[in-house]
Amino acid sequence: MQEAPLERPAKNTPVLALAGVVHADPDTTYDALADLVTPQAGQASFFLRHDETRTLVVQGGWWxxxxxRVLPDEEGARVEHELVNVAQTAHxxxxxxGRAVIADTPALFHQLLTDLAARVE
Incomplete structure (x- = not known):
């Protein structure tokens, strides 16, 4: 697994943005989220864990x-997920x-929030 850049590539288009709240401390939520989304050994992905901004980046394939991101919220931690098209050619x-990935992302994010809550609440 190689490190992904924190900055998006020159050509990028946000495709989908989702958010939800987990009733737990942001740092605890961030660590649990990192455990859940870090690619396993052997997966062809780029990954970045940027603790200062509580940002995780998973980049794979060509697009x-x-x-x-995990941000403080009055109810605990706001978890944000953004899906971005970073194809540099044939953008x-x-x-x-990725239409199937895009269509599946809301349900997968909801499940991720459920799994996070079970770990930290």
């Missing part, structure tokens, strides 16, 4: 970039190629 084809 996909997932960004996660227009990213959302077409």
């Amino acid at each position: 996909y970039r997932g960004e996660y 227009w084809a990213g959302p077409i190629t």
